[in-house]
Amino acid sequence: MARVSVFNHVSLDGYFTDQNGDMSWAHRGDDPEWNAFAAENAKGGGVMLFGRVTYEMMASYWPTPAALEQYPIVAERMNNGAKVVFSRTLDKATWKNTKLVKSDLAGEVRKMKKAPGGDMVIMGSGTIISQLAQAGLIDEYQVVVNPIVLGQGRTLFDGLKNKVNLKRTKSRAFGNGNVFVVYEPA
Secondary structure: OOOEEEEEEEEOOOOOEOOOOOOHHHHOOOOHHHHHHHHHHHOOOOEEEEEHHHHHHHHHHOOOHHHHHHOHHHHHHHHHOOEEEEOOOOOOOOOOOEEEEOOOHHHHHHHHHHOOOOOEEEEOOHHHHHHHHHOOOOOEEEEEEEOOOOOOOEOOOOOOOOOOOEEEEEEEEOOOOOEEEEEEEO
16 A cells, blocks of 8 residues: 655644745755755655645745756755645646646545555645545654744644654754754654
């Protein structure tokens, strides 16, 4: 059965976007160790799952010459990899290799987990994370804690109604101050 993972950056105070929905604070500075890790992690494969807001942000950046020049390995993966965007309001998905699903998020992910094919990863998309966590469909949470305090913003789990107990399976600290932590449901 395919697995669903989350890969997201959060601030020290627990936000994945600032109060204006911006995530650029998670991609500051040039750290060769971190860049090598990010490039290797991008090779992991699997179908990328997005909500509309994250999809539109990613689709506006990764196909650009700047992305291709600055992060060539990650850009290649983002542009050529299979993607699914979940949105009730989006009319069409134009980014290469993207399927649009307009309803039944949990049901569609359950079908995808049972179907032949690879694992899935969610990046950004806090609303989707919250819904899939509530439905018990997330197998692994990969969280990068960034050394910044935002004060306000959105958490990955806005709207979650029940606790999700987790156990840490891995962690790694980087020279830029980022700490990569992996959790699975307990």
